[in-house]
Amino acid sequence: MGQPKKVVLAYSGGVDTSVCIPYLKKEYGIETVIAFAADLGQGDELELIRQKAIDAGASEALVGDLIKPFVEEFAFPAIRSNALYEGRYPLSTALARPLIARSLVELARELDADAVAHGCTGKGNDQVRFDVGIASLAPDLQVLTPAREWAMSREETIAYGERYGIPAPVSKKSPYSIDLNLLGRSIEAGALEDPMVAPPEEVFAMTSSIDNAPEHAEEIEIVFEGGNPVSMNGERLNPVPLISHANALAGKHGFGRLDIIENRVVGIKSREIYETPGLLLLILAHKELESLTLTSDVLRIKNQLERQWADLVYQGLWFSPLKDAIDSFIDRTQIYVNGLVRIRLHKGNATVIGRSSPSNSLYVPEMATYGSDDKFEHELAKGFIYIWGLPSRLWAGIQRK
Numbered sequence: 001m002g003q004p005k006k007v008v009l010a011y012s013g014g015v016d017t018s019v020c021i022p023y024l025k026k027e028y029g030i031e032t033v034i035a036f037a038a039d040l041g042q043g044d045e046l047e048l049i050r051q052k053a054i055d056a057g058a059s060e061a062l063v064g065d066l067i068k069p070f071v072e073e074f075a076f077p078a079i080r081s082n083a084l085y086e087g088r089y090p091l092s093t094a095l096a097r098p099l100i101a102r103s104l105v106e107l108a109r110e111l112d113a114d115a116v117a118h119g120c121t122g123k124g125n126d127q128v129r130f131d132v133g134i135a136s137l138a139p140d141l142q143v144l145t146p147a148r149e150w151a152m153s154r155e156e157t158i159a160y161g162e163r164y165g166i167p168a169p170v171s172k173k174s175p176y177s178i179d180l181n182l183l184g185r186s187i188e189a190g191a192l193e194d195p196m197v198a199p200p201e202e203v204f205a206m207t208s209s210i211d212n213a214p215e216h217a218e219e220i221e222i223v224f225e226g227g228n229p230v231s232m233n234g235e236r237l238n239p240v241p242l243i244s245h246a247n248a249l250a251g252k253h254g255f256g257r258l259d260i261i262e263n264r265v266v267g268i269k270s271r272e273i274y275e276t277p278g279l280l281l282l283i284l285a286h287k288e289l290e291s292l293t294l295t296s297d298v299l300r301i302k303n304q305l306e307r308q309w310a311d312l313v314y315q316g317l318w319f320s321p322l323k324d325a326i327d328s329f330i331d332r333t334q335i336y337v338n339g340l341v342r343i344r345l346h347k348g349n350a351t352v353i354g355r356s357s358p359s360n361s362l363y364v365p366e367m368a369t370y371g372s373d374d375k376f377e378h379e380l381a382k383g384f385i386y387i388w389g390l391p392s393r394l395w396a397g398i399q400r401k
């Protein structure tokens with residue numbers, strides 16, 4: 001591969017990605033750095049970020065509004081998959097990476113760039129997701145990763161930036177490392193590096209504390225069609241406002257905080273604080289509706305594939321044949337997932353209190369009932385149990401001899 005001249009850089013506005021701009025130019029000899037900032041609903045002032053990139057020496061700074069594809073193509077499939085990495089983390093950060101990777105590749109093609117770049121360090125998951133994502137879409141495209149190679153401490157990075165007119169972060173900067181988007185926030189570092197230190201209230205922004213959550217419970221209803229959430233409390237909403245609404249409702253009641261030890265791809269255990277109120281609420285509701293509308297064998301196999309799906313997404317294999325194949329299975333199951341789930345939100349809890357599916361419920365009242373309209377043929381159970389228990393009975397008889 002030749003010396004790249006024109007590079008598209010994934011740009012967040014933070015110190016690391018800002019320093020990447022002069023660093024790519026001086027140390028890598030790149031002539032043209034094009035900064036790309038993705039709008040994933042994180043609420044940043046993107047015009048300011050664009051200006052920051054230009055001030056740091058970018059030839060061009062572009063903003064991509066990715067909120068809609070983020071929710072429709074990444075968050076909704078995660079809800080359909082009930083995706084929880086290691087049974088707990090709903091992948092709020094991980095889901096954004098393949099989309100950014102895809103956008104970088106598209107831009108590189110469009111602008112005729114010969115490489116893309118990102119500012120991830122060498123010990124995180126995000127580098128894996130970017131590098132593998134990009135490689136899966138454009139195996140020929142070079143990926144430059146200055147922050148993985150420069151071996152500068154935080155202080156050195158800031159000093160390097162100052163030499164090129166990148167202002168040091170404002171003095172009373174938060175000690176935390178935070179990643180955020182419409183789906184949630186991930187908070188690491190600072191005092192949180194001690195797994196015994198309880199997260200201080202100040203790290204949270206989307207969820208209320210239990211103390212401040214309303215005294216009274218609130219009951220909400222979520223409707224799903226084909227496995228996708230389509231309305232809340234009777235109001236039909238497009239995917240993006242639906243997620244915002246779910247965040248607001250669950251967050252208000254203090255639901256959706258996680259404090260976990262997580263196994264990173266690179267083998268490190270890290271202590272992670274997340275708040276992902278809407279996503280966790282929707283997964284809870286979706287899972288409940290599946291238990292009403294899918295058969296037990298499909299549920300069992302889907303559950304195994306869901307774990308695999310979450311692992312693949314966490315580990316950067318969004319664009320992979322296994323992920324595609326699992327998606328086909330999941331999509332096939334979701335045609336039955338239509339109906340309504342009722343949930344009570346109160347003081348950090350979301351509790352399912354009702355579910356219904358006029359078109360797809362497999363709950364048959366005259367089978368389930370203990371009342372007089374019971375249609376289950378009780379006497380047939382005897383023959384079933386005789387055959388079902390036969391191996392056990394034969395085995396027991398032989399052991400006794």
Ligand code: ARG
Pocket residue numbers: 091093094124125126177178179186262272
């Ligand atoms: N551990 C989480 C994940 O891998 C969060 C990563 C946050 N990323 C960041 N650059 N701060 O999905």
